[in-house]
Amino acid sequence: MINSIQALRGIAAFGVVYSHANGVIRKRYSELGLTDPIWEIEQGWSKFGGGVGVDLFLLLSGFIIFYTGWNKQQDFTQFLTKRFSRIFPIWWVALLGVIAISLIPGSSSTFNLYEILTSFLLIPISQGGEYQKPILEVGWALHYIVAFYIIYAFFSKLDSLKALKLITLFLLSCTLAGLLYSIDAGIWTVLTNPRMLSYAVGGWMAYWYINGSIQWSKKLSFFTYSFIAIMSYMFIFQNDWRSGIPLTVNRVPIAAAILFLVLFNPRISKIPLPKFLVAFGGSSYSIYLFHMFPLMIISGIWKREIFLPSTPPLLTWFILILIGVLAGLAAYFIVEKPLQKIRAPLLFSKLGKFKLKIGDQSRRLGS
Template sequence: MCVQLQYIRAIAALLVVYFHAILQLENLNPDAPITDGLFGKSGVDLFFVLSGFVMWITTSDKPQSVADFWWKRVRRVVPLYWAVTLAAAFVALIVPQILRTTQFDVPHILASLAFLPWLHPADPAGEMIAPLIVPGWTLNYEMYFYLLFGLCLLVPVRHRIVAVTALIGSVFLVANLVPESTAARFYGDTVIFEFVAGMVLGRIYKAGVSLAAPVVAVGVALGFGVLVFNDYNDFDLPRLITIGMPAALIIFFSTAIRIPDLKAWRWLRLLGDASYSIYLTHIFTLAGSRMIYPWVIGTLQSDTLFVVLMMAMSTAVGLASYFLFEVPVGRILSSGNLPRFVRPAKVRNV
């Protein structure tokens, strides 16, 4: 696996944390100058393209059953997500004032645990499609992609990208033809094709495409420049075009070169390893930051330093979650001590 993928995961997670930190500060002090620098939602698009890329390069030459693939995805995604969802539900029930954008609603909680798109009951406009843990909307797309990708493992490798694209495209087309509904709005969003872009890039990578270091550096820099520019300006165009395409550009150039696992960059690799924990737990940290805001501002006299502090705290909590929950639970679930799906005999892909 390319070590640079972990670097990009870390950057993607920090972008999302920054985005939500600015939104939190905007609630606390709308006049803070730093709130004008709102960007970072594009970290999600990097995750989507990366998911398609990783799913392709880890399965294209390693035959596995559909059930085994799904189990690996479930044990990777579900434990931490269910833990934070149930924790948020408990907080919403006992001390709802802590999580102001969260309500205890049983149908919503069940839909969240099942990765089903659902209108968030805390949205006064009744338009936001999100689970109890709002950033978890991305996991609804992830699990949807894993479902379709897993089914297409039954298809020969040479036809697999076409098969996945056809499935995603068919659902997308139907969702845009039927009367508007929550499911139609969710599955009819072009953002889902960012996973397809990742698969295509994975195939290019497996073909051995390689570029010179200066070309890679310019390409990655250009990609991030366009990504942040479009993210900040929030153009009224499909997200696939404005953010998805530069995200794909970044993944293409960053994987077009082989780099060693440099010791000086291992802290970034560690953040990449913990990116899932950082992503899911940071909303709790940011919610808690409301309580310390008056003290921090009274002491530091700087909204910018408050944002930096929120990002540092979110990273620390995410790392703690990674080492204390994600790693040990993942080790238990991947051990041979638990019942596993019955695996059919492996068949060589053609």
């Protein structure tokens, strides 16, 4: 994997923690005795990190899948087995943690069997015309990733460029269909959401990167940096722009421009990256899933006005970020790394035995 991409994954994960830590302070604004209203309402600078961070995750998923699989025709089942074995086991551990917390006396969280089952399988659902997040809410992004993996798998045996074109056309068609038709179904909400186009954008960047299609220049550098600066300023400081314009216009282009800059600016690619930052990117999935656990517990404690901090809000915010990141890193070493060693060999060995049995039966029938 490209080191700068790994580092960018880590930065994206940090942005999500940064935003959610601020969310805890806003949620417990009155209990913490804060008087400045900037801590009561979500501000542009607090939303920016989490929003752009998630957008980067989606773009990076598209880039990584196309980049690592370019001109490597893959079997539908093998591809999904490999990708799902990466996503689901850790996700299930995280869900079990949420369920365990909900069983603690005094917890306000309650889940029914239907919510638990659809969350475990990452099946998007809709209730009363509203899309419902999984019981661990950060899992909403996994709905989109799973949908993309299934779409990609259908085209995985084609030439990569042809597959990219067809997937782009399919996602554009879904987006258009979502504008024309409204269907009360979770999977429809996911497939027709314009953010699905992020995977196609990431795929095209992989194509340009592999083929050396982008020739960097001073003009391109000036345009890219200026675009990021102007769009970021508009999102952070212009409330009407941030809240009144679709995220595919006001936010996703920022993440796309950042990825474009990191991939194609040769000066950035030559910057020596600290090993810890690259490693941080490798643990980004665990950080994304598990950083909320200590934040949820701390929020519940503050709700009961226990152990309220006396530190300034900025310092409190920093401490919450640190706690969230450390929780994610701990989950990476305790949960994700051990699962990485056992999940793929186990699943592939079972898949191989299954295919062998099918092959034997076919030969018997043929004879």
